[in-house]
Amino acid sequence: MIYREAGQFKTTYASDQAIFPIREDRVAVAAIVAAAFAVPLVASEYWLQAVLIPFLVYALAALGLNLLTGYAGQLSLGTGGFMAVGAYSAFKITTAFPQVNILAVFVLSGLIAAAVGLVFGVPSLRIKGFYLAVATLAAQFFLLWLFNKVAWFTNYASSGTITAPPRSVLGVMVTGPGATAEARYVVALAVVALFALLAKNLVRSRVGRSWMAIRDRDIAAEIIGVRPLRAKLLAFGISSFLCGVAGAEYVFLYLGSAETLAFDVNVSFLVLFMIIIGGLGSVLGSFLGAGFIVLVPIFLTNAPHLVGLSLPVALQKQIELMVFGGLILFFLIVEPHGLARLWQITKEKLRLWPFPY
Amino acid sequence: MLEALRAVLVAPVADMAGAPAFLMEVLIGGVFAGLMYSLVALGFVLIFKASGVFNFAQGVMVLFAALTLVGLMERGVPVAAALLLTVAVMVALAFGIERVVLRPLVNQEHIILFMATIGLTFFLEGFGEMLWGSSVKKLDVGIPDTSFKVAGVLINRLELTAAVTAAVLVAVLAVFFQRTRIGRALRAVADDHEAALSLGIPLKTIWVIVWAVAGLVAIVAGIMWGAKSGVQFSLSLIALKALPVLILGGLTSVPGAIAGGLIIGVGEKVAEVYWGPLVGGAIENWFAYVVALAVLLVRPQGLLGEKIIERV
Numbered sequence: 230m231i232y233r234e235a236g237q238f239k240t241t242y243a244s245d246q247a248i249f250p251i252r253e254d255r256v257a258v259a260a261i262v263a264a265a266f267a268v269p270l271v272a273s274e275y276w277l278q279a280v281l282i283p284f285l286v287y288a289l290a291a292l293g294l295n296l297l298t299g300y301a302g303q304l305s306l307g308t309g310g311f312m313a314v315g316a317y318s319a320f321k322i323t324t325a326f327p328q329v330n331i332l333a334v335f336v337l338s339g340l341i342a343a344a345v346g347l348v349f350g351v352p353s354l355r356i357k358g359f360y361l362a363v364a365t366l367a368a369q370f371f372l373l374w375l376f377n378k379v380a381w382f383t384n385y386a387s388s389g390t391i392t393a394p395p396r397s398v399l400g401v402m403v404t405g406p407g408a409t410a411e412a413r414y415v416v417a418l419a420v421v422a423l424f425a426l427l428a429k430n431l432v433r434s435r436v437g438r439s440w441m442a443i444r445d446r447d448i449a450a451e452i453i454g455v456r457p458l459r460a461k462l463l464a465f466g467i468s469s470f471l472c473g474v475a476g477a478e479y480v481f482l483y484l485g486s487a488e489t490l491a492f493d494v495n496v497s498f499l500v501l502f503m504i505i506i507g508g509l510g511s512v513l514g515s516f517l518g519a520g521f522i523v524l525v526p527i528f529l530t531n532a533p534h535l536v537g538l539s540l541p542v543a544l545q546k547q548i549e550l551m552v553f554g555g556l557i558l559f560f561l562i563v564e565p566h567g568l569a570r571l572w573q574i575t576k577e578k579l580r581l582w583p584f585p586y
Numbered sequence: 587m588l589e590a591l592r593a594v595l596v597a598p599v600a601d602m603a604g605a606p607a608f609l610m611e612v613l614i615g616g617v618f619a620g621l622m623y624s625l626v627a628l629g630f631v632l633i634f635k636a637s638g639v640f641n642f643a644q645g646v647m648v649l650f651a652a653l654t655l656v657g658l659m660e661r662g663v664p665v666a667a668a669l670l671l672t673v674a675v676m677v678a679l680a681f682g683i684e685r686v687v688l689r690p691l692v693n694q695e696h697i698i699l700f701m702a703t704i705g706l707t708f709f710l711e712g713f714g715e716m717l718w719g720s721s722v723k724k725l726d727v728g729i730p731d732t733s734f735k736v737a738g739v740l741i742n743r744l745e746l747t748a749a750v751t752a753a754v755l756v757a758v759l760a761v762f763f764q765r766t767r768i769g770r771a772l773r774a775v776a777d778d779h780e781a782a783l784s785l786g787i788p789l790k791t792i793w794v795i796v797w798a799v800a801g802l803v804a805i806v807a808g809i810m811w812g813a814k815s816g817v818q819f820s821l822s823l824i825a826l827k828a829l830p831v832l833i834l835g836g837l838t839s840v841p842g843a844i845a846g847g848l849i850i851g852v853g854e855k856v857a858e859v860y861w862g863p864l865v866g867g868a869i870e871n872w873f874a875y876v877v878a879l880a881v882l883l884v885r886p887q888g889l890l891g892e893k894i895i896e897r898v
Contacts (some may be wrong), residue, residue, distance in 0.1 A: 304697060352879060355886045358696070359640050363833045364882055366826070367875035374872050494826065498704060505701045543715075550712030557705030562690040565698045 232579040248429055265418055269411035277410035278483075280527060285417040286478045288519035291503040292421075292428055292512065293471025298501070299509035300432055301464035302444025303353050304361055307368035309496035310349075311469045312476025313489060314342040314372060317382045319477035320391040324384055331396040331404055335420065335477045342473020343466040345372070350465025354458060357447075369497055373489045392486035404481045413482040420478065424471060429512045431467070440464055441510070472500075506560055508569025517568040525553060598860035612859050613852055618745035620851020621752040622814075625807040626828035627835065627843040628759070629800040634837050635776040636796040637688070639699045643706040645825020647801060650714040651676055652808030652817040656725050657718035669805075676801030684794045715819070725812035748810040755806055756844055759799075763840070768795060776838075830878035836891020845889060850874045 232253050239245045249255045269277065290312060297303050319338035323331060349368040356364050376382045383391050395405030402408040403416045431437050439460045442450035451457050480487045499522060507518020529549045564571050602609045629644040654675050658668035687702055763769040774782040775792050783789055811821055831850045835842025858870050887893055 352883055356882045357886070359700070359837065360833050360882055360886060360888070363829045363875070364879045366829065367872060367879045370872035370875055374869070502701070502704070505697070509697075547712040547716040550708050551716070552712075554705045554708030554710070554712065557708065558687060558702055561694075561698055561702045561705065562687075565691070565694050 232576070232582070234580070246433075248433070262422060265422075266415065269414055274410050277414045280523060282410065282414055282417055282483045284519055284523045285414070285421045286475055286483050287500065287503060287523060288516045289417075289421050289424060289478065290472050290475035290500045291507065291515040291519045292425060293468045293475060294500050295504045295507075295509065295511070295515045296428060296432070296440070296471065297464050297468035299504055299511065299514070300437060300444065301440035301461060301468075302447075303350075303461060303464060304358065305365040305468070306362050306494070306497045306501065307349060307365035307372075308472055308500045309492040309494060310369040310372035311342050311346055311472040312479060312496065313376055313492035314345045314469075315339055315473025315476030316480040316487065316492070317376050317391060318342065318473070319481060320393075321382065321384075323394060323396060327394070327396075330398065331481070332398060332416075332420075334396075335474050335481075338477045339470040339474040342476065343470035346465045346469020346472075347462055350462050350469075353461050353465065366494070366497075369494055373492060377489045388488075390486050390488045391480060393481040393484075396481075406485065417478055417482050420474065424474070425512060425516075428471070432512065436460075436463060444510075502557065504567075506557065506567055508567025511567065511569035513572065514567050514569030517572070521568065525556060529553065601860055612855050615745075616852030616855035617848060618742070618749050618851070619855060620831075620848040621749045621844075622807070622810060622847075623824070623828050623831045623851055624844045624847030625748075625752050625755070625803065625810060626824055627831040627847055628756070628840065629803040629807070630828060630832050631835075631837065631840055631843045632759075632800045632803065633796055635840075636772050637775070637793055638696060638779075639688070639703065640696065640837075641800065642700060642703040642825065643710060644800065644804065645821070645823065645828070646707045646710045646714070647676070647679075647804040648808045648811065648824065649817070649819070649821040650679070650710050650808075651801065651805040652725060652812040652821060653714045653718045653723075655805070655809065656723045656812065656817045659725075660723070672805055673802065676805060677798045680794050680797035680801050683797055684790060688793055689790065711819075722816045722818040723812075725809065725817050744813055748814070751806060751810065752844075755803065756840065759803075759840060762799075768792075772796060827874065830874040833888055834874075834878045834881050836888030839888070839890035842888060842890030850877065853877055 232251075234251045234253075237250075237252055239250070244250070247255075249258055268281065272281065290308060293311075294305065294308050297305055315335075315338045318341040319334050322329065322337055323334045329337075345368075349365060352364050353361055377389065380386075380389075383389055386392075393404040395402060395407050397403060398416065401412050403412045432440070439450070439455040440463075442453070442455050443457060443460050443464075447457060450460075476492065479491070484491060503518035503522045504515055505518070506521050507516065508514025526549060529552055530545070533545060560568075626644060626648060629647065630641055633639055633641040633644070651672055655668055655672045658671055659665065663671065683706065687706060688699075691699055691702055761769075763773060771782070771787045771792055772795070774785065774787055775789060779789065782792075807824075808817070808821070811824060815821075831846040832843060833846075834850060835844070835846025854870050854873050857873050862869050881889065
């Protein structure tokens with residue numbers, strides 16, 4: 230009864246092609262975005278730092294990988310490597326040119342990551358499926374090794390770590406030790422919101438359709454006039470751009486300082502989990518998946534305390550692993566198309582509610 | 587410029603020629619390491635061939651098998667009994683995986699099954715450590731980790747045993763696949779699920795068998811790796827090392843897994859010893875992947891994999 234599109238007539242093509250054609254959706258999304266920007270007023274430091282900021286950063290990375298894997302169908306396990314490229318280039322740029330606005334630095338480092346992504350995307354023209362996934366692992370290991378070995382990338386820091394220097398936007402400190410969690414949260418949120426909007430429009434455009442054509446049947450796509458070289462490389466480039474920005478944010482807005490270990494292959498798997506649990510080929514899914522993967526470990530860590538159980542640390546860690554693995558299996562079995570699909574089903578049901586059909 | 591070229595192209599070759607015995611040692615070390623990789627890669631190939639599942643959990647199955655074996659032996663179970671029990675555990679595990687994970691996911695896309703095996707990886711890791719503890723354990727199989735000399739070349743007993751074991755295992759598997767009734771059924775399933783089903787081959791049983799065989803291969807790999815470097819969490823990471831071996835040889839080829847393992851093992855050791863110092867060392871981490879990538883660019887299906895023929 231509440232969620233009903235009856236009576237909402239579309240009189241222009243523009244309204245027909247809107248991202249959210251149903252008024253209730255528009256209202257809900259506007260409310261969510263407004264609420265998200267209002268969160269710092271009520272949320273505690275812990276929630277911002279431990280939950281919301283990593284959620285936003287991971288969501289951006291998941292969005293990037295989803296464009297590549299979910300939309301263009303190119304399985305990649307190099308996400309961590311591309312994020313590292315973003316993080317290290319942001320560090321190099323901002324230490325070499327401190328006067329450049331940090332947001333511009335994020336974009337520049339994203340562009341550098343995109344260039345690296347293009348290089349490692351070239352094999353995708355010949356290699357497919359799992360072969361490609363393993364080939365992208367080459368990017369992951371090679372890039373991390375490079376950042377580890379070449380001291381130039383860390384400005385010859387003896388510890389081998391990169392640290393976010395203090396930078397401000399519009400007079401507010403957003404990175405470095407002096408930045409409040411609120412400021413970092415707002416920056417991360419603004420960046421994610423902007424790129425999510427761009428990504429949503431991109432996948433509804435000619436480019437997005439050519440990606441999906443390649444994903445569904447690449448030879449057929451080639452025959453109807455999609456250029457595989459262009460489409461695949463574009464997917465790698467744009468995906469790596471988003472992952473690069475996410476990587477820069479990961480260090481500058483979330484961790485504060487990091488070494489290559491922060492971007493190891495587990496990060497790649499984690500982001501892949503997010504898009505599969507969330508839903509392949511869905512912008513919403515990237516957010517749902519990131520939320521799920523960020524929240525579950527926190528929940529699992531705190532759950533025993535909530536029920537008054539105190540377990541040895543090692544045992545708790547092992548149970549966490551087991552439950553996490555079990556949950557992934559459970560979700561894959563119950564809904565292999567991810568949380569986004571669940572939401573879609575819910576929406577269908579809502580439109581008919583309270584009638585069964 | 588010329589200096590750099592010389593350092594890259596000429597000097598390592600001169601080093602090799604200058605100390606042939608050392609080169610032999612490096613090569614043999616590479617062959618042994620490669621066979622160890624092959625042992626892990628074999629498990630992958632078996633499962634991929636018969637069910638099309640890219641089993642990421644193979645590495646953790648190796649860890650789980652080794653942990654179970656060591657755990658039982660630590661509790662005073664004699665070696666033979668512990669081994670039998672471990673086999674029983676791995677077979678039970680195969681039944682469990684088929685029932686709980688594979689059966690509900692029949693007909694899903696490959697990537698979903700792949701993710702499911704990663705979920706399985708987390709689960710088994712936690713489960714194994716919960717049962718047997720997470721400390722590093724010494725696995726003593728009665729083969730001394732010492733070396734002897736043949737014609738001036740050092741050979742490690744343990745590595746030699748591992749190599750022989752791997753060779754025997756491959757021979758047994760080859761006979762099993764080619765000559766036995768079950769082996770034929772396995773190949774039939776690998777070729778075409780539906781055709782095999784319509785001929786009356788029980789798909790579920792076949793999957794249990796394949797996973798059980800992969801479990802047995804995991805036990806062997808676990809014993810060898812465990813005896814070499816102790817049974818610890820990092821054992822599950824050798825799965826990552828086996829991946830380039832796997833795609834280099836071809837995902838569907840048992841001989842390919844062996845050949846890939848040897849190439850990666852030898853290439854890695856030689857590159858590390860002779861070219862590693864030029865770029866600061868530790869190139870072992872990514873060298874295998876880059877080799878695999880280069881080979882894939884020329885042969886997208888790997889060295890010995892089935893040719894991928896695509897139709898619209």
